[in-house]
Amino acid sequence: DAGVIQSPRHEVTEMGQEVTLRCKPISGHDYLFWYRQTMMRGLELLIYFNNNVPIDDSGMPEDRFSAKMPNASFSTLKIQPSEPRDSAVYFCASSSLTGTENTGELFFGEGSRLTVL
Amino acid sequence: RKEVEQDPGPFNVPEGATVAFNCTYSNSASQSFFWYRQDCRKEPKLLMSVYSSGNEDGRFTAQLNRASQYISLLIRDSKLSDSATYLCVVTGGGNKLTFGTGTQLKVEL
Numbered sequence: 220d221a222g223v224i225q226s227p228r229h230e231v232t233e234m235g236q237e238v239t240l241r242c243k244p245i246s247g248h249d250y251l252f253w254y255r256q257t258m259m260r261g262l263e264l265l266i267y268f269n270n271n272v273p274i275d276d277s278g279m280p281e282d283r284f285s286a287k288m289p290n291a292s293f294s295t296l297k298i299q300p301s302e303p304r305d306s307a308v309y310f311c312a313s314s315s316l317t318g319t320e321n322t323g324e325l326f327f328g329e330g331s332r333l334t335v336l
Numbered sequence: 337r338k339e340v341e342q343d344p345g346p347f348n349v350p351e352g353a354t355v356a357f358n359c360t361y362s363n364s365a366s367q368s369f370f371w372y373r374q375d376c377r378k379e380p381k382l383l384m385s386v387y388s389s390g391n392e393d394g395r396f397t398a399q400l401n402r403a404s405q406y407i408s409l410l411i412r413d414s415k416l417s418d419s420a421t422y423l424c425v426v427t428g429g430g431n432k433l434t435f436g437t438g439t440q441l442k443v444e445l
Contacts, residue, residue, distance in 0.1 A: 238441070254435075261437030262380070275432060310379060325433060329381035 221245070225328035230257050233336050234287045237299040240331045243292055244313030252325060253286055254310040255294050260308070268294065308332050337362050340426050340436035348442045353414050357439045359424030360406045368409050369400055372423040375439065380423055383409075414443045 224243040232238055243252045252267040266276040271288045279286070283302070288294040298305055314327040342359045349355045361369075369386035384391070386398040386407050397410040411418055424436035 251432075262435035263433060266432070267432065324382045325380075327381070330380055 223311055223313050223326050223328035225309075225331050227331055228329065228332075229332045231334045231336065232301055234302055235292075235300045236335075237297065238301045238305075238335075239332060240296040240309050240311075240333070242294045242296070242311030242328060244294070244311070245315075245326055246292065247328070248313035248315045249291075250314040250316055251288060252295050252312040253294070254312065256310060256330070257306075267295070275288070287322045298333075301333075303335045306333055306335050338436075339363060339419060339434045340424055341429075342424050342436040342439045344439060346440040346442050347415055348444060349414055351416060351442075351443055353413060353445055354410065354412050355414055355441060356410045357422055357424075357441075358406050358408050359436055360404075361424075361426045361434075362405070363426070363428050364402075364405060366405075366428055367427045367444075368427040370425040370433075371396075371397075371398060371407075371409050372422045372435070374423055374427055376420075380435070383422070411441075414441075416443050416445070419443045 223245055226241045234272045235309055251271050254262045254267040255265055258261045265278045266286045267274055268288045286296045310327050310330045312327040314325050340361050345357055351375040371383040372380040374380040377399045384393050384398055386400050388400055391408050395412045399408045421438040421440045423438045426434050
């Protein structure tokens with residue numbers, strides 16, 4: 220079975236440009252998470268969705284960041300305009316959490332490595 | 337104070353050694369605890385859950401101390417293939433998982 224699929228794997232762009240990162244979760248998973256990872260701050264949760272609805276976006280750094288999930292099989296994370304401090308690896312993860320039990324298993328994509336010059 | 341704190345390491349150990357990592361968390365209401373493993377330039381993957389009574393999975397033992405708000409991971413008979421970054425993960429409210437910054441382990445010949 221295919222895992223979480225992210226694109227692009229690498230992106231280099233110039234400050235001020237719009238960046239769109241894409242994610243296809245594992246089929247049947249009802250939770251989708253966007254994380255950002257840097258050496259200094261580790262993995263930070265940006266936003267997560269349940270059944271395509273944003274549940275917690277408190278980790279989104281500022282208005283330049285937006286995320287959408289138009290359907291169960293696709294999500295985007297957009298940065299506009301991009302800045303050098305946005306350089307990081309952006310991970311998408313999906314999960315199927317039933318009831319109140321949290322198995323803690325998130326399935327991560329391979330990440331999108333963003334460099335903003 | 338960070339929600340989840342870990343010693344970044346690196347821990348350099350010889351093959352066959354026993355090594356232990358600790359992790360502290362700030363939210364006393366945290367319910368679930370996990371260890372993830374992340375290889376260099378790869379995505380994190382679940383290693384094991386941490387149960388209140390402690391649990392083992394082969395060479396790996398995880399323990400939880402709620403009173404002191406820390407969890408630990410012990411690796412016995414370490415292998416070269418254990419070299420990775422180990423991420424401590426804690427859940428707060430709902431399904432939000434908070435990751436530590438990770439502890440790097442290097443197992444050497």
